[in-house]
Amino acid sequence: MSAVGALAPAPADAGWRGLVRNHALPVAAVVGAILLLWFAAAIWLNAPQVAAKLDQSGAPWSARDLVAGTWSMERPVLPTPLQIAGELDKTVLRTAVTSKRSxxxxxxxxxxxxxxxxxxxxxxxxxxxxxxxxxxxxxxxxxxxxxxxxxxxxxxxxxxxxxxxxxxxxxxxxxxxxxxxxxxxxxxxxxxxxxxxxxxxxxxxxxxxxxxxxxxxxxxxxxxxxxxxxxxxxxxxxxxxxxxxxxxxxxxxxxxxxxxxxxxxxxxxxxxxxxxxxxxxxxxxxxxxxxxxxxxxxxxxxxxxxx
Amino acid sequence: MPTKPTLKVVSDAPAGDTAIDIRGLSLIFPTPDAPVVALSGVDLSVKRGEFVSFIGPSGCGKTTLMRVIADLERPSEGHIAVNGVSPGEARLARAYGYVFQSPALYAWRSVTRNVTLPLEIMGIARDERLTRAAKYLEMVGLAGFERKFPWQLSGGMQQRVSIARALSFEPALLLMDEPFGALDEITRDRLNEQLIGLWERTRKTVIFVTHSIAEAVFLSSRIVVMSPRPGRIMQVIESSLPARRTLDIRETPEFLAIAHRVRDALRTGHSYED
Incomplete structure (x- = not known):
């Protein structure tokens, strides 16, 4: 297929480098926006349960406690990307492939x-x-x-x-x-x-x-x-x-x-x-x-x- | 569709001197509103080694007549013989090579493998296929392009591949349906010159459909002028030009006189009216 290559010289921007230059920024921006929305949604969806729990404990609590709580629940309505990554880390990387937990x-x-x-x-x-x-x-x-x-x-x-x-x-x-x-x-x-x-x-x-x-x-x-x-x-x-x-x-x-x-x-x-x-x-x-x-x-x- | 893949040897032994014999041939296409008379009362005889052009405006049935010769259409009535047998038998015997208006190359095959396609179908051995491909690609001036794919070639080169493909199984009869119609005039001139040279060397019988008067006069030993509604033959004009021709011949008074006769015949067939 060398003839094909000779007829159609690859444009300078082709290949991985071009891909990174042309796509990396927009893709990163979209991923960033999704993650941001996700964390926000986790607060919004998990807040009622966390608030109820904090109220039960009797002690005064701040917005900071609330946010930290919504991002670290045992059984959240919506887990955060970090929790999912943690679960994946546990069940993919830290478990033997042959195990039923993997x-x-x-x-x-x-x-x-x-x-x-x-x-x-x-x-x-x-x-x-x-x-x-x-x-x-x-x-x-x-x-x-x-x-x-x-x-x-x-x-x-x-x-x-x-x-x-x-x-x-x-x-x-x-x-x-x-x-x-x-x-x-x-x-x-x-x-x-x-x-x-x-x-x-x-x-x-x-x-x-x-x-x-x-x-x-x-x-x-x-x-x-x-x-x-x-x-x-x-x-x-x-x-x-x-x-x-x-x-x-x-x-x-x-x-x-x-x-x-x-x-x-x-x-x-x-x-x-x-x-x-x-x-x-x-x-x-x-x-x-x-x-x-x-x-x-x-x-x-x-x-x-x-x- | 009759499909027995028997390989009959195309006989060059003359079944008489006549390649194509057509008498009282008509073809009517049934359509929902009114039947269309594509061909009406066509009589024509083509001798071996002749170069015959069909010329006429769109709808005069020139392509249809060629498709009847190739057994791609069935006539409604009349007699037609190709090499002394019916068109169907001639097709089964692979008596002709057909060059279409567009190259109709297979995009996934290289130039060589496009040319060897008919040979593969006819069960010819690989070595022989490659020899023939090389020979006919050389003949149409495409040596060195064997490994290219169709999209890498210009329109004129693609059409030359399709001509090499039609020549590859060495039929005695070549049917060419406006093969250069889609090409620019410069390319067309060059291919016309190559084609007449090829015909002069091989002396195959060629039927050539065109709507260019200059092309018909330049190439043909006889010009069949056709007229539409219903498709019929108006006049058959013998060419007095020598067999060996170059593009310069188009400036000669003799050439212009024949072209004038063709134009007159087209006019009597109302080809210039709406």
Whole structure:
């Protein structure tokens, strides 16, 4: 690809240094504003409880005591970012990864469900799209069902999937993956139908003049043409796969996984634990989308895309 | 769509001297309000090795007629034979190379792999594919651009890649549908000169659709003037220009006389009216 580089010299501001110069300040400003608002909201939301407690103790108390109290509650309505960071520090860095108290362990459990569901869902999504594009009957008959499937609230259907699969002896990873798959096949199908139909009429006519077989038209034209659409869909799909896996952990009363941490956190009023699990889920989601994005860049580069 | 991927050898042995034979051909497109007569009563015979241009205003059916020859459209009535067989059979035998109005390159394939695309489909071995790609890219003046991708090339270069692609499987018949229509005049002149040189060397049968009088006269051994509503042939004009031509020939009285005849024929077909 040296020729590409020669044709399109990288602008001086590209790369990490440009990124830092162009983005660091605005990003830092936004993060700062969010943290400020967060600490303020923690005072506002936790103040009534703290005030009541301070009143009970009888001693006179100042605004300073109140603020300090709202930022260090055992079970706050809204924990501060520092408390969440502390919880993360405790459960991520200071706990053995194999321990059931480690958030890394729980994140890994959820990630395995997410990835299996994502793989199954992507496969299902691609197969449905191939069918819909090639068979008129499927286009007419399947598409309404594909769309209808997504109007059913996943929270309503997840317990049933868990129960049914449980009675078949399938517990743990599989039900989660199935729920994940149920959510994530949809964007893949929609994106791939569009992608497989993206070749223009001339490109298809060309194949006809070569007397190409349907398999050749698929592998040499429709499939490569759909790859950019596929990756756009996969980025959406991997994020909602994670949602699916977490939702799938709730009705099992699951012993492991980020969903289980959310559930046990809410049983015992451990809001800090809930927030820590949420942060972990967000990080996991970002990591997954980033990974798909990197694969996308690599693949499209191989396919000669404009850098 | 008939799709058996059988590889028939395109026979160069003359099934007579006629490449294309069309008699009483009509094509009517059914549309919701009124059927559109795209072609009406077309008679035309093209001999092997001829360079024939279809010229006429938009809607005269010149592209449609070419698509009928290529079996991309079915005629409503009439007789058509390509290399002595039906267009469908000719297409299955991969008898022609088609160059479209736009290059229709595959963006994810390098220049070489775009040129070898038809060869891959026809099951030709890799070494032979690469040899042919190199040969025809050289012929269209694109040696050294093998590893580039389409977006890295200018419009004229892209169209030359598509011509190399059409030549790569060595069809005896070349169908070109306004291949230079989207290019600037300078590029167009240069490609016209290259094309006439290519035709002179290979003596392929070429059908060339254009709406430029100068281009038609410069390239063709015969010019088919068409007229719209309904699409039909007005006149067929033989060119008296020598086979070997350079761009200078466009200044000669002979050239201008032929161009004048083409313009007259277009006028009798009401091509200059609304």
């Amino acid at each position: 958030l890394v362990y729980h994140a890994a459990v959820t990630a395995s469900g997410t990835l299996l569901g994502f793989a199954l869902g992507s496969l299902l999504g691609i197969l449905l799209a191939v069918g819909i594009v090639h068979l008129r009957v499927l286009d007419k008959s399947l598409m309404p069902w594909v769309i209808a499937s997504q109007t059913v609230p996943i929270l309503a259907i997840a317990p049933m999937i868990v129960v049914v699969l449980g009675s078949l002896g399938l517990t743990g990873l599989v039900p989660k993956a199935i729920i994940s798959m149920y959510l994530c096949f949809f964007p893949v199908t929609i994106g791939m139908v569009k992608g497989l139909r993206s070749p223009d009429p001339l490109q298809l006519d060309l194949m006809r003049t070569y007397n190409a077989s349907p398999a050749q038209i698929f592998w040499k034209l429709r499939w490569p043409a759909s790859v950019p659409f596929l990756f756009a869909s996969l980025k959406v799909a991997v994020a909602i796969s994670l949602v699916g896996a977490i939702v799938g952990e709730l009705p099992t009363g699951a012993q492991a996984g980020l969903g289980a941490r959310l559930l046990s956190g809410s049983y015992f009023g451990q809001t800090t634990q809930i927030w820590a699990a949420l942060v972990m889920a967000a990080l996991l989601g970002a990591l997954l989308v980033l990974a798909v994005g990197m694969v996308e860049r690599w693949v499209l580069r191989q396919m000669g895309a404009r850098p």
